[in-house]
Ligand SMILES: O=c1ccn([C@@H]2O[C@H](COP(=O)(O)OP(=O)(O)O[C@H]3O[C@H](CO)[C@@H](O)[C@H](O)[C@H]3O)[C@@H](O)[C@H]2O)c(=O)[nH]1
């Protein structure tokens with residue numbers, strides 16, 4: 271266990287394939303004489319026990335951590351590094367609170383000197399610039415102070431796959447942005463085989479602390495002969511091999527009693543020499559997956575068993591765990607054939623029963639076209655263009671061919687046998703008595719024969735200035751509608767009216783109303799839907815002038831000249847002088863007002879001649895004073911004429927006086943059967 275607030279160098283091992291790198295890094299630090307301890311974070315599901323055993327020989331702390339995989343690997347494939355799917359695991363560094371400060375180094379780094387002074391930095395987070403985009407920091411070397419705040423923030427981003435390159439460098443740069451202490455490039459020199467700044471390298475060469483082999487090619491997967499030149503890159507690769515050779519060169523390892531470094535050579539291109547007589551196979555034995563559990567090399571804890579293989583089984587060393595990560599860093603399959611002359615290796619590159627598919631196997635549908643959209647960083651607000659393009663011209667709505675209208679289902683019983691509507695014209699019937707079809711009670715419609723005297727006293731308002739001829743067809747029409755005479759409708763409307771009045775209906779003897787209904791020619795004392803206002807109530811223009819005729823497409827209505835026959839008794843529009851008519855209207859209006867209010871304007875008002883609402887006939891109010899008819903201008907002389915006092919308060923209407931009492935009766939139901947009988951006969 272680490273003592274309180276210890277300083278530690280740390281690296282991460284996600285796969286056996288990077289084992290040579292991690293070991294060389296640790297050796298390089300130790301060889302350079304560091305006073306600090308060295309830790310390695312290991313994902314135990316992808317690192318073999320053999321590799322762990324190797325780590326144990328060198329590292330002070332082996333810390334199992336859970337692998338954090340970036341599920342959205344689009345950006346990784348953009349970078350061509352799908353093998354880096356698990357580098358988010360690096361953020362586990364921030365929760366190693368047992369350490370005061372961590373100098374993290376990638377497993378593909380080698381130290382030329384021990385940069386122990388980095389532990390003295392006060393900044394919570396430091397890193398060196400990245401050669402590919404120097405505004406960013408490279409995440410190969412980090413100086414950090416563990417803390418859970420950064421850890422959880424980074425974890426939240428990692429779980430959402432937030433990283434512009436899909437790996438830890440994109441993630442950490444997005445999280446820390448400019449909040450990092452920029453270290454000298456000499457702490458993390460990333461030589462490139464493609465671009466090198468030779469004079470600068472020569473100038474700063476002596477101050478380089480560590481070098482970092484970024485990219486897919488690592489010294490151990492290229493072989494010792496790959497970079498034999500004298501470029502800065504080759505020189506750096508040479509430094510790596512120098513450390514490797516010091517600790518793992520075949521000659522030096524052969525002498526060790528266990529020969530336990532075989533796995534290191536196996537993962538170092540060109541270094542593996544199969545042991546002829548016996549080989550060591552280590553079954554995968556993985557420690558408990560617990561982040562809190564730290565394996566210390568001093569702990570006497572057998573990590574693996576060694577099985578002796580009989581001599582006749584002449585097999586090459588087979589990696590116990592072919593992890594999904596390891597194949598990636600080895601563009602050419604290892605081990606190379608020249609190291610296995612007899613017999614030929616018989617293991618499949620991927621044993622599905624032992625591990626996941628190799629990382630370099632393309633994901634399914636990897637060739638699907640992918641488009642990446644970025645959020646716009648342009649802060650200027652959107653400005654609408656001057657004008658938008660015109661909509662297409664050839665667009666139209668096609669009216670459906672079949673009409674969608676459906677006649678609604680009948681609600682009322684009389685709808686079932688309703689008569690067809692028809693139009694009747696004067697010329698169709700010279701007699702001039704076109705009786706509109708009436709369902710039940712055609713009685714009230716007067717005819718010329720029956721009521722010749724009524725012609726001078728029409729039910730509808732007429733003008734005193736225009737004399738209607740006896741043959742005037744307008745006079746002969748009924749002014750009612752068919753449904754006015756259907757008691758069902760009357761009852762229906764009555765019930766509506768009743769509800770509107772809060773269920774209180776003023777009732778009084780039906781006698782008078784019924785009498786009126788049955789008396790021919792008289793307007794029924796009922797609540798007709800088409801209850802016209804009386805002439806006095808509605809002192810409107812008596813006649814509307816006949817419209818000026820215009821050509822019409824109603825061909826069947828035209829006469830020979832293409833004109834409709836002129837209506838008799840209706841003045842033509844040419845003869846109509848609006849000024850005169852207005853004057854006449856004004857005169858008539860003042861006459862009516864004078865008649866109603868009296869000349870002094872105080873005289874009791876006169877109730878106009880019109881039928882009272884159904885059921886309210888003859889309501890006797892103690893404050894109403896009956897008034898004898900005085901007009902005589904209409905034929906409604908038989909109608910009761912009532913005079914009421916001006917109401918003593920200004921209410922919405924003067925139906926009843928304030929505080930006045932009147933007989934009333936609540937009738938929640940409609941007319942009784944008895945009443946209906948009377949009405950219908
Ligand atoms: O199969 C793998 C892959 C990675 N690692 C570890 O992850 C680190 C990062 O991978 P690496 O191959 O070193 O990445 P680079 O080529 O260095 O690429 C750059 O981009 C990476 C992803 O953002 C960063 O982690 C590096 O620091 C940065 O230099 C390695 O050093 C190892 O410690 C493994 O152990 N096994």
Ligand SMILES: [Mn+2]
Pocket residue numbers: 376377378379410482483484485
């Ligand atoms: Mn690296």
